[in-house]
Each structure stands twice: as C-alpha cells, then as structure tokens.
Amino acid sequence: MSLDAQEHRLRAWCTLNDYELVGVMVDRGLSGGRADNRPALQEALQAVGKGDALIVYSLSRLARSTRDTLAIAESLDRRGADLVSLSEKIETTTAAGKMLFRLLAVLAEFERDVVAERTSLAIRHLQSLGRFIGGQVPFGYRVIGDWVYPHEGEQEAMRIARALRGRGMALRSISRELANLGFLSRTGRPYIPKQIDRMVKSKTTAATGAPPVPD
Numbered sequence: 001m002s003l004d005a006q007e008h009r010l011r012a013w014c015t016l017n018d019y020e021l022v023g024v025m026v027d028r029g030l031s032g033g034r035a036d037n038r039p040a041l042q043e044a045l046q047a048v049g050k051g052d053a054l055i056v057y058s059l060s061r062l063a064r065s066t067r068d069t070l071a072i073a074e075s076l077d078r079r080g081a082d083l084v085s086l087s088e089k090i091e092t093t094t095a096a097g098k099m100l101f102r103l104l105a106v107l108a109e110f111e112r113d114v115v116a117e118r119t120s121l122a123i124r125h126l127q128s129l130g131r132f133i134g135g136q137v138p139f140g141y142r143v144i145g146d147w148v149y150p151h152e153g154e155q156e157a158m159r160i161a162r163a164l165r166g167r168g169m170a171l172r173s174i175s176r177e178l179a180n181l182g183f184l185s186r187t188g189r190p191y192i193p194k195q196i197d198r199m200v201k202s203k204t205t206a207a208t209g210a211p212p213v214p215d
Contacts, residue, residue, distance in 0.1 A: 003028070006057040009086055013055060023047060045072065050080030058087035059108050066109040073101060139199065157183040157191075161199045171196045 007024055014021040025040035025047075041062075048054050054076055056062045062085070063069040073092060076083050083092045083101065091097045137143055140158055142151040157178055164174045171193035179190040191199070 006061070009057060010055050013084070013086055019053060019055075045075060048076060048079060048081040052079075053082040053084050053091075055084045055086070057085075059085050064109075064112065066106050069108075070102065073098075139195075139202065153183065158199045158202060161196055165196075165200045 003026060007026075010024070011021060013019070023044070025044040027038040027040040044054060054072075059069060062083075063072060073083050077092070084090075085101070088100075090101050092101055137148065140151055140154045141148050143149075160178060160181070160183070161174050164177060165171075169177070174196050175191045175193065178184075178196075183191075185191050185195060
C-alpha cells in the first residue's frame with residue numbers, strides 16, 4: 001500500500017475514534033531494520049504524551065524486530081500513551097490488546113525469519129547445482145550463461161600448486177614454477193604467494209548439475 005493510502009487510513013481512524021491528528025511522520029525511503037535509524041519514528045515517539053496514541057498502518061511499518069517493537073510499546077506505556085496498529089486491528093488500551101500485540105509481534109518476526117531461511121536454502125540449492133547467482137566467481141571456475149563450470153587451466157594450476165606444496169616447496173617458488181609452465185593469474189601476471197596459498201587450501205569442487213559446456 002502506498003504512503004498516501006496509508007495516511008488516508010490513519011486519518012480515517014482518527015476521525016472515527018474522535019482523535020485529533022496532530023502530525024504525520026514518514027520515514028521515506030528508509031528501511032525499518034533499526035528503530036534508532038529512523039528520524040521520523042523517533043520524532044513521533046518524542047511527541048506523544050499521556051492520553052495520546054501512536055497510530056501505525058501495520059506492525060511491519062513500526063519495526064522489523066520483536067525487540068524494537070516491544071521496546072517501543074513499553075516506551076509508550078511509560079508515557080501513558082497507546083499504540084494502535086490498523087492492519088492487525090489491535091490497540092494497547094486493554095490487557096487483551098496488549099497480549100495480542102505481543103503475540104503478533106513475535107509471529108511477525110517469525111514469518112520474516114522463515115522467509116529469510118527459505119531464501120538462503122534456495123540460494124544454496126542453486127549453488128549446489130552449479131547455477132550462477134551473482135557475486136565473485138571462485139578461482140578455478142568460469143561462468144557461461146547462468147551456469148558455473150570448472151576452468152580447466154585454473155584447475156590444473158591448482159592441482160600443480162597442491163602437489164608442489166605437498167613436497168614442501170615455498171609459495172614463491174611455486175609461483176615461479178607455475179609461471180614457467182605458462183600458468184598466470186587472470187591479470188596476466190605471476191600468482192602472488194597469497195593467491196598460491198588460497199589455491200592450495202581451496203575446497204571448492206565442480207558442481208555436477210550444470211549442463212554440458214556449450215561449444
């Protein structure tokens with residue numbers, strides 16, 4: 001719902017419930033991740049006093065975490081002010097309203113956590129199949145279309161580096177040996193010791209779900 005539509009709902013509630021609307025505070029373009037990073041919300045909390053009410057369109061517009069939501073409610077309670085959420089149709093003017101408010105705050109955070117968890121699982125699943133989902137391509141691999149494939153030259157450089165390191169060769173010596181064999185970094189220069197160390201310790205493996213490498 002647009003900000004204008006939300007404001008219309010807030011004004012309508014004030015009219016129906018005989019409340020005088022003294023101000024509309026909007027944090028335009030700001031995330032609700034942290035309550036203390038939202039100037040308009042902080043201004044609204046400072047403005048309310050005894051007998052007043054802070055009205056929000058929904059709890060998700062008030063705060064993203066249960067901790068912040070409950071902290072705001074407790075701050076209002078200490079001031080003798082109420083909290084009203086239009087979407088959830090709750091008010092903290094009664095004991096039952098306060099209980100429902102706390103319950104919905106917990107459920108709202110649980111729902112956000114479930115969505116985040118599912119998104120993370122989906123991303124890991126796509127990665128396991130060899131799908132490219134953005135970001136930096138790991139050394140030893142290349143992207144063709146939407147898929148990640150082993151880079152034959154870099155994979156060979158990794159195998160040689162591991163073998164030489166296993167024989168006790170120093171990182172700088174491995175770099176020189178790779179350069180002599182024609183294995184250079186993506187910038188066309190010999191690998192630096194830090195890159196050699198990452199190559200040796202890398203545990204990345206080729207994904208098996210990608211289709212055959214296109215011609």
